[in-house]
Amino acid sequence: MNKEKKDAFENAAKHFEEPLFAISLFVFFASIARSFLDKATSDYLVAIMFVSSVASIYFIYLYFKSGKKDYYSFGIPVLALITTLFSWYAGQKSGWDMRDFMVFSIVFGIFLLFYALMIHKILKPGAAAIFAIFLSALLIHTAPAFTFSWAPWSGKYIAEITDPYFYYRHAKFVVENGYSMEIDKMTYPTAPINHGWGLYFQPVLIASIALVLSPLNMDVYTIDLLSGGIFAAFSVLLLYILIKNLFYDMRPYNRIAAILAAFMLMLSPAFASKAIATNSEDDAMGMFLFISSFSLFAIAMRKKSILFSILSGIAFLFLHITWNGYAYALLMFGIFAAFYAIINFIHKKNCVEHIPYFIIPMIMSNLSFLFIHPRGELPPISSLFSLSSLMPFIGPVIIAFLLEVIRSRLYGKLRVEGTSTGNKLENFIQDNIFPLGGFILFAGLLSLFFINPTDILNYISSLLSVKVARIIAMTTAEQNPMCSTINADCILRLNSSFGIGLLFGLAMIPILAYFMLSRRSMGAVFVLSWALPMLYGVISKSQYQFMASVPIIAMGSTIGLIVAASKKDLESLRVIPLIVLVSIPLFMSIGSSMPILKPFGGATQMQYGGNNEEAIYWDPTLQWLKTTPNDTVILTWWDYGHIITAVSNRVSMADNLKGVGYIVQDLARFHVLETNETKALDIARKYSADYVIIDWTMIGKSAAPHFIATSNLTTNEPGESEGYGQCGFSPQNSLLKPKLVPNSKGGFDSIKKVVFMCNIAGPYNEYIGAIIFDISNDKLTGTTVSPVTATDRGLILNPPIPWETWKKEHNASILGIQSPRDIIGNSLNYGTDRYIGFQTFNTLVYVPEKFNDYMMTKLYLGDHMEEYRQFGLTDINRLEHFNLVDGFLGDKQDNSYYGYVKAYKINYPEMEDAGNSSNINSLMR
Numbered sequence: 001m002n003k004e005k006k007d008a009f010e011n012a013a014k015h016f017e018e019p020l021f022a023i024s025l026f027v028f029f030a031s032i033a034r035s036f037l038d039k040a041t042s043d044y045l046v047a048i049m050f051v052s053s054v055a056s057i058y059f060i061y062l063y064f065k066s067g068k069k070d071y072y073s074f075g076i077p078v079l080a081l082i083t084t085l086f087s088w089y090a091g092q093k094s095g096w097d098m099r100d101f102m103v104f105s106i107v108f109g110i111f112l113l114f115y116a117l118m119i120h121k122i123l124k125p126g127a128a129a130i131f132a133i134f135l136s137a138l139l140i141h142t143a144p145a146f147t148f149s150w151a152p153w154s155g156k157y158i159a160e161i162t163d164p165y166f167y168y169r170h171a172k173f174v175v176e177n178g179y180s181m182e183i184d185k186m187t188y189p190t191a192p193i194n195h196g197w198g199l200y201f202q203p204v205l206i207a208s209i210a211l212v213l214s215p216l217n218m219d220v221y222t223i224d225l226l227s228g229g230i231f232a233a234f235s236v237l238l239l240y241i242l243i244k245n246l247f248y249d250m251r252p253y254n255r256i257a258a259i260l261a262a263f264m265l266m267l268s269p270a271f272a273s274k275a276i277a278t279n280s281e282d283d284a285m286g287m288f289l290f291i292s293s294f295s296l297f298a299i300a301m302r303k304k305s306i307l308f309s310i311l312s313g314i315a316f317l318f319l320h321i322t323w324n325g326y327a328y329a330l331l332m333f334g335i336f337a338a339f340y341a342i343i344n345f346i347h348k349k350n351c352v353e354h355i356p357y358f359i360i361p362m363i364m365s366n367l368s369f370l371f372i373h374p375r376g377e378l379p380p381i382s383s384l385f386s387l388s389s390l391m392p393f394i395g396p397v398i399i400a401f402l403l404e405v406i407r408s409r410l411y412g413k414l415r416v417e418g419t420s421t422g423n424k425l426e427n428f429i430q431d432n433i434f435p436l437g438g439f440i441l442f443a444g445l446l447s448l449f450f451i452n453p454t455d456i457l458n459y460i461s462s463l464l465s466v467k468v469a470r471i472i473a474m475t476t477a478e479q480n481p482m483c484s485t486i487n488a489d490c491i492l493r494l495n496s497s498f499g500i501g502l503l504f505g506l507a508m509i510p511i512l513a514y515f516m517l518s519r520r521s522m523g524a525v526f527v528l529s530w531a532l533p534m535l536y537g538v539i540s541k542s543q544y545q546f547m548a549s550v551p552i553i554a555m556g557s558t559i560g561l562i563v564a565a566s567k568k569d570l571e572s573l574r575v576i577p578l579i580v581l582v583s584i585p586l587f588m589s590i591g592s593s594m595p596i597l598k599p600f601g602g603a604t605q606m607q608y609g610g611n612n613e614e615a616i617y618w619d620p621t622l623q624w625l626k627t628t629p630n631d632t633v634i635l636t637w638w639d640y641g642h643i644i645t646a647v648s649n650r651v652s653m654a655d656n657l658k659g660v661g662y663i664v665q666d667l668a669r670f671h672v673l674e675t676n677e678t679k680a681l682d683i684a685r686k687y688s689a690d691y692v693i694i695d696w697t698m699i700g701k702s703a704a705p706h707f708i709a710t711s712n713l714t715t716n717e718p719g720e721s722e723g724y725g726q727c728g729f730s731p732q733n734s735l736l737k738p739k740l741v742p743n744s745k746g747g748f749d750s751i752k753k754v755v756f757m758c759n760i761a762g763p764y765n766e767y768i769g770a771i772i773f774d775i776s777n778d779k780l781t782g783t784t785v786s787p788v789t790a791t792d793r794g795l796i797l798n799p800p801i802p803w804e805t806w807k808k809e810h811n812a813s814i815l816g817i818q819s820p821r822d823i824i825g826n827s828l829n830y831g832t833d834r835y836i837g838f839q840t841f842n843t844l845v846y847v848p849e850k851f852n853d854y855m856m857t858k859l860y861l862g863d864h865m866e867e868y869r870q871f872g873l874t875d876i877n878r879l880e881h882f883n884l885v886d887g888f889l890g891d892k893q894d895n896s897y898y899g900y901v902k903a904y905k906i907n908y909p910e911m912e913d914a915g916n917s918s919n920i921n922s923l924m925r
Contacts, residue, residue, distance in 0.1 A: 019059045020076050023052045024116035027080045031109035034087050035102045046087045053080035072119045079112035095150070100606055103143045107136040129259045130240055137236040137266040141229035144609035145277035157615035158225065159278040159608065161643040162656045167203050167280055168224045169646035170195075174207035175220050182374050186645040187655040188663055189633060189687050196374025201322040202282040228609070229277030231284035236262050238291040239550060243557055245298035246523030253561050254523075261557030270497040270549035272605030279609050283546055286323025289315050291550065293329065293361060294526075300357045301522065304422030309357040313364030320368040325547055328534070333362070334392025336529040340522060341400035347520045350414045351404035352433075354522075355397060356425050362393045398444040405437035471711040471718065472658050472665075475704035482542040490539065497545050504556030505531060512558060524558075531555040614697070615643070617900040621693065622647045624887065624895045624903070628690070635689035635906075637671065637698060637705065638664055644693075653687050661713045663687075668709035672702055672723075675853035677879055684906050692882060694860040695901040696817065699724050699845055702856070703761055722762035725846030727771050727814075728839075729827045730757040736830055749776045754827045756844050760795060764788045766848050768806065769797040771814060773824055780824070783814075783872070804872065813847040813874035815861040816840075817899040820871045840899040852876055859904055863889060881907045 030049050034042045056077040063073065086105035090098050111132045118128035147155040158164045173181045180203070182196040206227055210220035240262040247254035265271055274283035296312035299305065320326045337358045341351040366389050413430045416423050429436060473479050483490030494502050509528070516524035531551035538548040618640070625632070625648035633651045634644055641655025654663050666683050671694075674680045684692070698705075703723030710719025735753040743749045752775040760767045770786040784800035806812065816823050817840040826842060829835040836842070851857055858865075858879045868874045885903040887895040896902050 018120065020056055020073060021116050021120055023056045023059075023080065024076055024112050026052055027083050028109040028113040031083050031087055031105045034090070034105065039091060042087075042091060046084060046091065049080070049084040049087060053077055053084050056080055070119065075115050075119070076112070079108055079115055083108040083112055096607060098150075099143065099148060103140060103606065106139060110136050110139070126255050126259070130237065130262065133240070133259070133262045133266055134233060134237050137262075138229070138233035140266060140605060141232035141272065141275065142226060142277045143229075143606050145225045145229065153616055155225070155278070157278065157612050157619075158280055159276070159612045159615075160281075161612065161614045161618060162639060163642065164224075164278075164280040165642035165646040166656060167200075167206075167282060168221065169642065170200055170203035171206040171210070171220050171224055172646070174204055175210055179375070180204055186649070186651050187641055187653070187657075188660045189651055189653065191660045191663065193657065193659045194374065196377070197372060199282070199321055199323060199326075199372065201318060201371075202285045205285070206280070224280040225278050227277075228275055228279045228281070228284040231288045232271070232275035235271075235275060235284070235288045235291055235550070236265050238288065238295050239265050239554065242291055242295040242298055243523070243554060245295065245302055246526050247521070247558070247561060248298075248302050248523075249519075249521065250523075250561055256560035257557045260560045261554055264499060264501045264553045264557060265550060267605060268499060268501065268549050268553060269605050269608070270545040271553075272608045273549075274546040276605065276609040278612070282323050283325070286319060286325050287546070287550060289319035289322055290325060290329050293319055294333075297357060297361060298522075298526075300422075301354060304416075304418070304420055304426070306356070306360070306421045306425070309360040310364070312357075313361040316361040316365035317367060320365045321371050326365070328547065330362075330365070330389070330392045332530050332533065333358070334396045335533070336526050337396035338399045339529055340525045341396065341403050343516060343520055343525055345403040345407055346517070348407060348411050349520060350426070350430070351407055352400045352429055353426060355400050356422065356429070359393075359397065366393075394444060398440060401433075401437040401440045404433055405441075408433050471713055471716055472661060472708055474718070475707055476543075480542055481540050482545070483539050486539070494538070498549060498552050498556075501553040501556035504559045505535075505552050508555055508558050511562065512555070515561070527551070527555050527558060614695075617897040618643060618695070620895040620897055621888075621901040621903065624885075625650050632691065633687060633689045634691055634693055635667070635670065635684055635687065636693040637667060639697070640693065640695065653689060665708055665711075665713055668705035671698070671709075671856040672706040672851065672854045673709035674855055677855075677881060680855045681881060681906070681908060685908060689906055691885070692855075692859060692904045692906060693901065694856060694904075696839060696899075698856060698860065700726060702851075720762075722848070722850075724851060725758045725761050725767050725848070727756035727758040727768075727844040727846055729823075729830070729842040730755045730770075731827075731830045733757065733770070734827065734830075736828060750778070751776055752828065754824055758846050760788060762848060764790055764795055766810065766812075768812075768846055769795070770800070771803075771844060771846075772800055775824075775828075780871070807872075811849040811852065813852055813857075813868075813876055814844055815847055815857070815868055815874055815876075816844045816864070817861070819864040819867045820844075820873065821867065836898075838898050838900075847874070847876075855879075855882075858882075860902055863902070881909065883907060 027049050030045055034045055037045060054077070060073050060077065063070065083105055086101050086108060090101035090105060093101055114123065114128040114132035117123045118125050123131070144159065145155045147153075158168060170181055180195070180200050182194060184193045184195055187193065206223050207220055210218060210223045213223065240258045242258075243261045244254050244258040247257060271287075273279075274281060275287060276284075292315040293312050296308050296315055300308035300312055316326075316329070319329060337354060340354055344351045344353065408430075413433065415427050415430055482493055491502075498505075509532075512521075512524040512528050515521040516528065531548075531554060534544060534548040534551045538544040538552075622643065625634070625644065628650065630649075631651070633653065635653050636644070638654040638656055638658055641652035641657075644650055644652045645655065654660070654667055658664050666686070670680055670683045670692075674683070701723070703721050706723055707719050707721045711717060712719075733755040735751070738750040738752055740748040741751050754773040754775065756771040758768055758770060760769070765788070767788060768785040769788045772784045772786070773780060774782040774784070783803040785803050785806050786797040786800050787806070788795050789798050803814070818826075823841060823844060826836050845861055847857055847861070852874075853876070858876060859882055862876070862878055863884055865874065865876060865878055869876075882904040885895075885905055887893050888902045890896055890899060
């Protein structure tokens with residue numbers, strides 16, 4: 001061993017001998033080990049962790065006593081105690097809370113380890129911080145893919161039964177066929193969708209990784225489960241790089257802002273809503289490429305590097321073929337370029353210095369047509385000339401050159417020193433600014449003759465309006481505004497998604513504007529151009545929460561730059577970052593279930609993945625579907641199309657793309673509009689459907705298909721928004737312990753009441769607020785309901801009236817997934833181990849008059865119709881040609897998961913007649 005290596009080894013050994021360093025290592029590894037131990041053993045380990053943490057305080061005391069004063073060393077016992085606290089909390093919790101506290105115990109253990117590496121000068125502070133954040137982000141965002149012993153199904157299902165299964169299906173198709181899917185034969189059987197024009201680089205990449213790692217038994221499903229969390233962690237790292245380079249002129253404070261940005265993004269619920277393991281949509285990869293593009297652009301601007309500009313263009317190109325968020329990236333990039341030119345003009349600086357580094361990514365990203373087209377077809381070059389591509393590109397270039405021509409005429413040309421390609425290009429533009437500017441202005445004016453002014457106005461209008469006009473899209477929850485008005489309640493809603501990053505960001509808007517105007521800060525222009533439009537967008541449409549998460553946090557992170565302000569400028573504000581960063585997390589944690597981390601989102605980010613109940617409840621049905629013939633066609637609502645085609649490989653009439661409007665409306669009409677069984681069969685026959693599948697969620701969202709069924713898709717004239725009323729068992733309003741009441745015979749009756757509270761899903765005067773079952777001596781003696789009245793204070797319950805009276809007046813029904821005996825009997829078992837807390841056993845369904853004869857009522861709510869009729873709760877008749885499939889009533893092998901999903905075989909009359917004829921002929925023979 002040479003002397004240099006020997007010295008390094010001895011130096012490292014000294015650190016291990018140092019008590020604080022040894023304690024840090026022990027607590028870190030103990031936080032990991034605690035996750036694999038039983039409760040009794042882990043309790044002992046936590047006790048040792050606590051003793052070690054307290055011992056670290058004693059060692060610090062000894063150091064100070066000996067004259068070795070290092071105030072940074074106090075961070076060791078603080079982090080060690082927090083790590084121990086979270087490990088202890090994990091032992092007191094169960095389920096997902098236990099998982100979350102375990103994960104955050106390890107997270108704080110990671111921060112403890114790297115803090116120890118920093119104060120012992122093994123790593124520099126910036127490197128230690130970003131390593132800790134990156135590894136913690138990786139752990140937090142991949143945790144939902146882990147399987148826990150107390151939940152053997154955890155980590156085994158994709159988080160959402162909707163869009164993630166679509167991308168998984170495409171990745172699986174690439175693995176099985178060697179190319180990307182084009183004509184989809186598994187959905188919209190009468191009008192297959194052409195996916196040859198789709199943005200599907202994400203599933204292609206997932207499939208490629210799966211093929212490369214197949215020797216390690218890593219299949220496409222496993223890679224798909226993990227991908228969102230991995231992209232999330234690298235996005236956190238890239239945001240650090242982006243903020244550091246955007247505000248490079250404010251170093252070293254730019255590192256403070258960059259670290260704060262990475263830390264807040266790591267804990268952001270809005271970011272985790274799409275970027276987390278088990279959520280395998282294209283959003284996580286799209287955001288990774290989004291931040292990559294702009295990080296490389298920021299580096300290109302700082303270094304005046306054409307190479308980094310080209311790399312930015314490559315990332316931008318990949319973004320274009322991956323994610324629809326590219327449209328916003330393109331627009332935002334154009335806004336930045338235009339405003340940066342204006343700010344430079346105000347400061348008499350080169351207005352086109354950024355244009356070469358702006359043009360290269362813009363041009364390269366628009367080459368996506370070379371990749372996005374069906375096999376065998378020529379690339380659609382016409383896509384280069386769309387307004388959505390040209391306006392954010394041409395407009396800023398014209399503005400920049402126009403301003404630079406004026407500036408050069410007024411103040412003269414500006415040349416830069418250096419021999420790099422970027423500097424030479426900048427000087428070339430300066431030397432030829434008048435001919436270049438004249439040519440660009442002439443080309444811009446000439447282009448106006450080829451563009452319809454109306455198209456320009458429509459394009460601008462589309463940018464300003466985010467409201468949805470199409471009927472089917474109106475029924476999607478994420479299309480709704482997050483806030484109807486800007487008020488305190490709106491700020492609270494935003495804060496619950498974006499954490500204190502939002503509060504920091506709002507406070508920093510005027511400060512960033514100051515930096516932009518007074519210091520010509522490129523970072524301030526960029527962040528405001530990025531965040532402000534997205535803030536407006538997310539308020540107007542909740543769908544943009546994920547897309548808005550990164551720019552809002554980037555804006556909030558700039559609070560770390562206030563200390564960069566000069567004394568003369570903002571003396572009184574210099575202490576704000578320290579006060580805010582210390583006091584707000586502690587203040588906002590009071591009374592929260594997740595101490596310290598609550599202001600940043602707490603444990604919520606992990607709860608966006610891994611525990612998807614719908615996928616679990618649907619699994620028995622999906623496995624049964626695999627046993628049906630390969631050409632089986634399923635009539636079901638579009639929500640379940642992706643999971644049926646991806647897992648069971650069976651044809652679904654529609655899927656979550658909602659790609660063929662008239663088919664979606666036919667499905668809506670079948671479920672909650674048609675009352676004639678013959679007409680319902682006609683809809684099923686049109687698509688050669690074999691089975692109808694309905695699940696529990698269709699009750700709660702029945703207003704959406706009813707709205708689509710009664711709307712005009714051509715004129716977008718909206719229909720009726722009305723659905724079933726869900727009546728959940730209310731133990732607090734019920735009388736479950738018998739009450740003895742004197743009767744007329746001189747004895748006592750044992751009285752109980754079982755109450756179900758109902759939601760209002762339409763005009764209040766057509767609905768009830770509660771159902772009350774009176775039980776005397778263990779026999780049902782009466783059913784009453786509480787009508788609803790509107791007052792100035794809102795809707796209130798009226799005194800109960802007999803159900804028979806209401807039923808005669810309103811021709812309504814009360815039904816359920818299970819029998820009335822099972823639902824009422826289950827309620828009486830509340831508080832015992834015999835009580836079933838599953839929704840199909842503790843919920844009744846109020847059926848308003850117009851819904852009585854709808855197909856969904858007679859199918860999904862019709863399996864115990866006779867018993868509900870005996871209880872006097874309905875007068876509805878059963879259907880003839882739809883039969884519940886064996887195994888979906890729950891009497892044998894339960895494919896329905898306690899009635900959550902039910903399948904019905906469609907018996908067409910012509911098929912029955914053909915079968916009967918065949919039987920008669922055989923008898924005659």
